Amino acid sequence: MLRAVLRSLVLALVFSAGLLALTYYALPRFGLVVDVRPIDRSIFLYRMEPTLEARLEGAPSIPMSQPTPTTANEVPRVRNLVVLLADGLGFSHLLAARTALVGARGRLWVERLPITSWHTTFAPEGTYTDSAAGASALAAGVWTTPGYLSMDPDGNPVPTLMEEALAAGKSAALITDSYIWDASMAVWLVHHPKRRDFEEVAAQMAASGVTMAFGEARSDGDEALTARLQPFRDAGFDVVTEPQELERLSYGHRSQIAALPPHSIAAQDTFPNLVDLVDMALLRLMADPDGFLLFVETEEVDSGGHNYDFDRVIRGIEALDKAAQRIVETVRDRNDTLILFTGDHETGGLALGNSRLEEPLSPMWAWDYHTPAPVPLLAWGAGAERLAGVHDNFQVGRILRELFAKPENRTGDALRDELADVEFSAGASKHPEDG
Numbered sequence: 001m002l003r004a005v006l007r008s009l010v011l012a013l014v015f016s017a018g019l020l021a022l023t024y025y026a027l028p029r030f031g032l033v034v035d036v037r038p039i040d041r042s043i044f045l046y047r048m049e050p051t052l053e054a055r056l057e058g059a060p061s062i063p064m065s066q067p068t069p070t071t072a073n074e075v076p077r078v079r080n081l082v083v084l085l086a087d088g089l090g091f092s093h094l095l096a097a098r099t100a101l102v103g104a105r106g107r108l109w110v111e112r113l114p115i116t117s118w119h120t121t122f123a124p125e126g127t128y129t130d131s132a133a134g135a136s137a138l139a140a141g142v143w144t145t146p147g148y149l150s151m152d153p154d155g156n157p158v159p160t161l162m163e164e165a166l167a168a169g170k171s172a173a174l175i176t177d178s179y180i181w182d183a184s185m186a187v188w189l190v191h192h193p194k195r196r197d198f199e200e201v202a203a204q205m206a207a208s209g210v211t212m213a214f215g216e217a218r219s220d221g222d223e224a225l226t227a228r229l230q231p232f233r234d235a236g237f238d239v240v241t242e243p244q245e246l247e248r249l250s251y252g253h254r255s256q257i258a259a260l261p262p263h264s265i266a267a268q269d270t271f272p273n274l275v276d277l278v279d280m281a282l283l284r285l286m287a288d289p290d291g292f293l294l295f296v297e298t299e300e301v302d303s304g305g306h307n308y309d310f311d312r313v314i315r316g317i318e319a320l321d322k323a324a325q326r327i328v329e330t331v332r333d334r335n336d337t338l339i340l341f342t343g344d345h346e347t348g349g350l351a352l353g354n355s356r357l358e359e360p361l362s363p364m365w366a367w368d369y370h371t372p373a374p375v376p377l378l379a380w381g382a383g384a385e386r387l388a389g390v391h392d393n394f395q396v397g398r399i400l401r402e403l404f405a406k407p408e409n410r411t412g413d414a415l416r417d418e419l420a421d422v423e424f425s426a427g428a429s430k431h432p433e434d435g
């Protein structure tokens with residue numbers, strides 16, 4: 001009996017050894033490879049998930065309406081300008097959002113904007129920048145010191161695209177899911193060396209005549225909020241502080257400011273989210289025959305980077321992506337509107353830790369502050385091709401000015417000469433206040 005069992009065991013061993021030898025040695029010699037490694041389930045799903053293929057195939061770049069009208073000196077005529085800003089956005093943030101939201105081979109809506117580029121973000125001092133200087137570069141075309149709101153490094157005010165648009169009779173709206181006096185909002189209307197001087201920021205915003213400013217109020221207390229809203233009331237703004245009051249604004253024709261409770265906009269499943277506010281703004285902006293400038297920001301990408309909150313980064317990009325979709329769908333038949341999606345600086349030095357883009361992605365953060373990394377820039381519409389190529393951040397603002405300014409203010413060839421002469425200035429070393 002024992003002999004029979006042993007004989008069976010030996011036979012089984014010999015048979016197994018033969019099978020292994022056949023699998024790994026003999027069959028490959030005839031070109032047959034049998035891969036018996038465990039199936040990597042994530043790769044299997046990734047290849048077989050049909051909706052990912054569909055998203056990729058069904059998501060070509062959005063064609064631009066052509067031709068764009070040009071002025072006498074061949075500068076495309078941009079009547080309406082939309083700037084979508086993901087504060088703290090880097091390339092890894094964008095890829096992480098894509099992978100989480102539509103799959104690694106899908107496309108976010110903003111990734112369908114056909115003109116692609118990037119811009120550097122470092123400050124004149126050679127350091128990383130902050131939202132004040134980074135957004136000033138876009139809003140005023142100025143390369144400046146962190147903490148400064150649309151001022152050059154010597155403290156001289158630099159006119160912004162939004163101020164010029166308002167002066168030209170256009171409408172202008174600022175929308176953020178952060179607080180309303182935040183630097184990324186303020187740079188469009190305020191000239192000040194201290195971004196945290198919220199009373200002065202509010203006073204200058206109120207004096208600007210901006211058409212609409214929608215955001216949240218910081219939880220600094222009711223007294224501070226009342227004081228900051230007073231200049232808006234004095235300037236004749238319609239002022240609301242609660243979501244249920246927003247509907248009232250739809251029927252108004254005065255300038256409007258909504259300073260909503262903290263975290264009321266960033267939450268996407270409650271009214272109002274960024275798309276709701278964009279809808280409200282577009283209704284009024286699109287009715288202006290002179291054109292408009294619309295700025296829409298998510299602060300969640302920057303806050304997510306500062307707090308190593310990966311999900312917050314992804315949700316922020318998702319919210320802005322939906323806003324981008326709504327705007328593109330509204331203006332896609334026009335040939336006089338330019339849409340730009342970018343960041344002001346990268347936050348967190350984000351790297352994606354996995355060797356494959358499988359879920360859940362493993363974020364690796366370099367640190368909890370900004371970095372001088374370049375950031376993505378995507379664009380669609382009138383004059384968008386002018387944004388192709390690599391730029392320094394302030395050059396983006398100058399190109400926008402060239403495209404969007406009144407024809408008589410355009411600089412044409414002079415601008416290109418000026419850009420060619422830009423040098424790396426070693427300005428006085430100043431440090432960002434924070435943010």
Ligand SMILES: [Zn+2]
Nearest residue numbers: 302306347435
């Ligand atoms: Zn920040």
